[in-house]
Amino acid sequence: EAGVVQSPRYKIIEKKQPVAFWCNPISGHNTLYWYRQNLGQGPELLIRYENEEAVDDSQLPKDRFSAERLKGVDSTLKIQPAELGDSAVYLCASSLEASGGYEQYFGPGTRLTVT
Amino acid sequence: GEDVEQSLFLSVREGDSSVINCTYTDSSSTYLYWYKQEPGAGLQLLTYIFSNMDMKQDQRLTVLLNKKDKHLSLRIADTQTGDSAIYFCAEIRGTGRRALTFGSGTRLQVQP
Numbered sequence: 001e002a003g004v005v006q007s008p009r010y011k012i013i014e015k016k017q018p019v020a021f022w023c024n025p026i027s028g029h030n031t032l033y034w035y036r037q038n039l040g041q042g043p044e045l046l047i048r049y050e051n052e053e054a055v056d057d058s059q060l061p062k063d064r065f066s067a068e069r070l071k072g073v074d075s076t077l078k079i080q081p082a083e084l085g086d087s088a089v090y091l092c093a094s095s096l097e098a099s100g101g102y103e104q105y106f107g108p109g110t111r112l113t114v115t
Numbered sequence: 116g117e118d119v120e121q122s123l124f125l126s127v128r129e130g131d132s133s134v135i136n137c138t139y140t141d142s143s144s145t146y147l148y149w150y151k152q153e154p155g156a157g158l159q160l161l162t163y164i165f166s167n168m169d170m171k172q173d174q175r176l177t178v179l180l181n182k183k184d185k186h187l188s189l190r191i192a193d194t195q196t197g198d199s200a201i202y203f204c205a206e207i208r209g210t211g212r213r214a215l216t217f218g219s220g221t222r223l224q225v226q227p
Contacts, residue, residue: 004157031213042119042203042217043158056214091157095213102146102207104215106157 004107012113018080021110025094033093082114119218126224133191135221137204144206149189152201199225
């Protein structure tokens with residue numbers, strides 16, 4: 001079974017430019033998460049989707065970040081415009097609600113560098 | 116991750132046991148987790164324990180939970196060089212919210 005797929009793996013952009021990250025969760029997993037991991041720290045939740053509905057976006061900086069999961073499968077996270085402080089690893093995870101949703105599986109992440 | 120604390124670094128010799136410790140503050144934690152992160156990789160779910168349990172064993176891994184002291188530990192028996200990685204403790208609070216709250220990670224270095 002394929003795991004969580006993310007692309008791109010690495011992205012370098014100049015500040016004020018837009019950037020987008022893509023995630024394909026494990027097949028059948030209806031819950032999808034975006035986390036951000038700063039250097040030397042653990043991941044922190046940005047947004048959680050149940051199917052296509054964003055059910056927890058309290059930590060998403062909505063002035064510059066947006067996310068969508070139109071058909072309840074793939075998801076895209078966008079930053080516009082990017083700032084130097086956005087440099088981090090952006091991790092996508094998924095879980096299966098039917099089994100309690102307690103096992104979250106992570107993708108390899110996208111490492112963003114803003115110069 | 117300020118509500119979940121871990122020591123930063125642990126060094127052991129190959130073949131020894133490793134014990135990685137974690138403390139958390141929220142008494143409503145329902146599930147507690149250990150994830151492993153190797154350089155340049157995502158997080159690998161190692162094991163997790165429900166808060167009404169005090170121990171869980173899975174091959175070389177033993178998780179101990181002291182709910183009274185809010186202390187979680189991960190013991191790796193017969194530690195190998197391939198176990199070198201960063202280990203994250205994480206929790207889920209309550210039953211409705213599914214977001215993991217992570218510690219800052221413990222870097223385990225295994226010396227041959």
